[in-house]
Amino acid sequence: MTTSSIVTERKESVRQCLISFGFPEDTEYSYELLTLSYFPSKHSKKTLAFLILTYKQECPVSILKRVSDQPAGIVRSLRDKGFVFKSNPNDPSEFQYQNQDGIQCRSIESFDPHKIKVGGRAKALLSKALAAVISSIEIYNKPDFRYREETFAILLVNAWELLLKSKIMADNNNQISSIQVFDSSGFPKQTRSGNIMTIDIIKALNMLSSQGKINKFCTDNLVILVELRDNSIHFINKNTELSKKVLELGTASLKNFVSIILEWFDEDLSHYNFFLMPISFFHVDETRNNIFSSDKELNKLISFIYNKELNNKYEEDSDYSITLAYEVKFKKVSTANISITTNKEDTAVRVYIDEDEKIKNQYPIDSNRLKEILASRYIDFKANKRYHQIRKSLENQEIYGERYCCIRYLNSITKKGTHKKFYSTEIIKEFDKHYQKR
Template structure:
């Protein structure tokens, strides 16, 4: 099947722009990394959205143009006829990222948390292009960057954009650089940086809790412990691996959901949800999966009495297989 050349070009440029953003950010000594990442990442998202909008409108290129009313011979504005507005070089002007989002929302809703993530990123990009950033909150920007890549990958899968083969790229690779936030808390932060942090906080405070799949920022917490064991530097889940003991607060962070909260949110999340035998059977299987659930015993010496289960947010991926999500 022949692919529309404009659509194909937009997707290709989008993925290459995101790869460039990650590659530049990962350079060990690049003084303009945050600003460059923001510029390229926003570009990647905008091109992806434009490609999808183009496809939804049967590849009608005018959907991407900034249209203006045609003037009649008398110099009056025509009521119906419109033509693409031209830029300084005489080429048609295309609409911006937020105009694209508004158009997409009439066809397929863009997740609100992703939009907030984009707004924070665009604010950084605009400051970089049109003026400059005097001092910077590197840790916060890195958290935004993690969320941006996660959201970008998620929307490609959700929209079923098969023309981008994610298996070819390691978009998850964004090494976590050690950034000492004390440098900024003890130094002089400009009013502009404080304003940006407040803007970021306002977006995070307005997080849509029902939108579990997308993030505005992904929290980064680095802890260094003195130890002679290299094995304690990092861990990953392996059913056959060595057991790892977690602190109470770490368990709460990894398994934040209760059974009651899952039932309550499921009624909002799914069209066909019922708290019946089917649901109980699914939850019984989830309880057996140590990566999805954690059991807390009131009396450790009596494991069959007074125990409570807590669940990971990954439980939604399992439930999504059995119930139909609301649009």
């Protein structure tokens, strides 16, 4: 959804909410509320009404009682989301105060979203999502597996569905109703076994997308994966070109998975080996048959993937992608260009690659490009003293090693004198903590 359509939808939600609590439709509220990264779901009318009346404005407690007689839970929930309440000067733990006229009021002064610490059912779903994504990687990387792409797609989609539901529940105080399916009368639907029925991945994706909580590239990647999953269940998709696209889609999806867990839950998955074996290492049989009577259906699926890629402009500084291409080359080289060392304490062979390749692949951003990326990414960025202080702190290799910055010296032996600094894309995430995104 576009920003304008999200704002329009939220305006209607605000109007309906005001009517349901008996407030005039023209009740004043902060327009900024319509563009925040967090917006209550349709099942959280009390929370939305509370936000309408208090965000960036003062509201008497007597009026708020029309929304809830016991608002402590609502206040706690909103504070957990990052909303900053004006507190009592005499008791900072009390989030209501007396105004100049002696009236008890509440007011939300700002919104400062932070990482959600997931717990309860949401945490259980997150754990299952991680187990599913690791299983998908293990299946794909097996040296001999006849149902590789299909099983990988099914497990990866399952992992994403669990992750999206975990996010929705975490945003709604772990309420199972936030992911339940309801009939036209408002009653919860049940499965054939009598258990609660929960929303599917597309519904979960639409919910988070409408609230601006998931990147469009990430959304399109998942839509393609779901289509691939659906085809995999009903047909056998065997084709060299499709196998290549599955690899590219899967690689992007795994990268997106790692990025979004860090963004949503502050969970660092860098200690896992989230990679897929390049297709070039597999012996792909060009003559494999498929269950289709012709290639027409298979070509439709591949065209669907290509159209999604072509209709979305690549953004270099984005953490998310629709597909990521692999380019694997085998090249004969002289052993004189490779340094291999071992020692008695460490029996692993260490291979040191060419410095130019290291810079190109791991540190693609120079200082000028870094400033360009930051200026286009943040509304409050300036290449001033504050920026230089943050950058220099991240360049400290005694603390961070070469995680964010690599220094290329003209004299690579002495590593002294003239040099140039190059940065990894990881440094952008650190600047996100200091500046406001556009």
